[in-house]
Amino acid sequence: MSLGEVGADIAPTPGEHGPRSEASAPHPDHGQITVQVVAPRDPDHPRTFEFRHNELVGTAARVAADAFGYTAGNPSFANDENVVLDRDKSLAAEHVHDGDTLHLVDVGGGV
Amino acid sequence: MGCDVIPTVITRAVVAEELPAVLAWAARRPGWTVEFDDPALRLDVKTNHPATGTPLLIQADLEGYRAVAPGWRFLNPGTGEAAGAPFPQPGFRPAIRGSIFHGNRVICAPWNRLAYQENHGPHGDWGALTNWTDAAAGYTKADTLADMVSQIDLHLAASPGIMP
Numbered sequence: 003m004s005l006g007e008v009g010a011d012i013a014p015t016p017g018e019h020g021p022r023s024e025a026s027a028p029h030p031d032h033g034q035i036t037v038q039v040v041a042p043r044d045p046d047h048p049r050t051f052e053f054r055h056n057e058l059v060g061t062a063a064r065v066a067a068d069a070f071g072y073t074a075g076n077p078s079f080a081n082d083e084n085v086v087l088d089r090d091k092s093l094a095a096e097h098v099h100d101g102d103t104l105h106l107v108d109v110g111g112g113v
Numbered sequence: 114m115g116c117d118v119i120p121t122v123i124t125r126a127v128v129a130e131e132l133p134a135v136l137a138w139a140a141r142r143p144g145w146t147v148e149f150d151d152p153a154l155r156l157d158v159k160t161n162h163p164a165t166g167t168p169l170l171i172q173a174d175l176e177g178y179r180a181v182a183p184g185w186r187f188l189n190p191g192t193g194e195a196a197g198a199p200f201p202q203p204g205f206r207p208a209i210r211g212s213i214f215h216g217n218r219v220i221c222a223p224w225n226r227l228a229y230q231e232n233h234g235p236h237g238d239w240g241a242l243t244n245w246t247d248a249a250a251g252y253t254k255a256d257t258l259a260d261m262v263s264q265i266d267l268h269l270a271a272s273p274g275i276m277p
Contacts, residue, residue, distance in 0.1 A: 042263035045137045074247075075254030078208060084270055086208040107267055108260070110252045111210030112203070113221050113228075113236065 035093065035100040039079070041070040042106065059096055060089030066106055079104035119180040124154060127179050134259040142266070156183070158262055159190065160269070167199050167275050171265060173258070177226075182245040184232070185225040185261070187218070204271035213253055213268045218276065222264065223248035224255045 035055050040048045049069060053062045059078055067077035078089045082103055087096040089109065132149055139145040145160045156173040174184035189197040203212030215221040217235060221228045223245050230237035239248035246256055255261040
C-alpha cells in the first residue's frame with residue numbers, strides 16, 4: 003500500500019522512525035488518523051498505521067493483524083486503558099484519536 | 114525428557130525464538146512475570162487476579178510445542194501443585210463472545226492441549242491435537258506464546274473473581 007492509502011502501514015520497518023511517519027503527523031486530513039499498534043508477538047516493535055477515522059475497528063484491526071503476520075482469528079484493538087473496542091463500530095465511535103496507541107487483541111471468545 | 118511428537122531440541126529452538134516477545138510483553142505490564150524453566154520445558158506466568166488481587170500461577174507445559182499446543186493450567190502459587198489452585202470465574206465483556214475460563218477449571222481454548230478430549234478435556238470436536246492452530250475457527254485464536262498470554266490477560270480482565 004502506498005502512503006496515505008487507508009489502512010496503510012507507514013512504518014515498513016518495525017521500530018523505524020523515518021521521515022515517512024514523521025511527515026504524516028500532524029495530518030492535514032481530518033478524516034485520517036495515524037495510530038501506533040502494538041502486537042503481543044512483537045511488543046518491542048510497534049507499527050504505525052493510517053486509517054480513515056470512520057473505518058470499522060474490525061477492518062482496521064484486520065489490516066494491522068495481517069501486517070504483523072496474524073492469520074484468521076477475530077482481531078480487534080484494546081486501548082491503553084485495556085478497554086476492548088467493538089469490531090463493528092468505527093474508530094471514531096470508539097473514541098480513537100490521532101496519535102493513539104492501540105493494542106492488537108483477538109476477541110474470539112472461549113469455547 | 115522425550116516426546117513422541119517432536120524432539121525437545123526443536124521445541125527449545127522454537128521457544129528460544131518466541132520467548133523474547135513473551136518477556137517483552139510481560140515487561141510492559143506491571144504485576145506480570147514470566148519465567149522459562151528450560152530443563153523442564155515449562156513457562157511459569159505469575160500475576161494477580163485483577164478483581165481480587167489473588168496471586169495466580171499459570172504454567173505452560175511446552176513439551177511437543179509447536180507440533181501440539183502447550184498444556185496451560187493454573188497451579189497453586191504457594192506449592193506449585195494443581196491442588197488448591199485458584200481458578201478465575203468466567204466473565205464477559207461486550208466485545209468478547211465468551212470466556213476461556215470454564216466451570217470445569219480448564220482453560221478452554223484450542224491453544225491449550227488440556228482442553229482436548231485426548232487429554233481428558235471437554236473437546237472431542239476439535240480433531241487431532243496437531244490441528245490446534247486451525248481448530249475452533251471463530252473462537253479464541255493465539256498462535257504464539259505471547260499471543261496466548263495476551264489472551265489469558267484479556268479474559269482475566271473480564272473475570273469477576275475466583276471460583277469457589
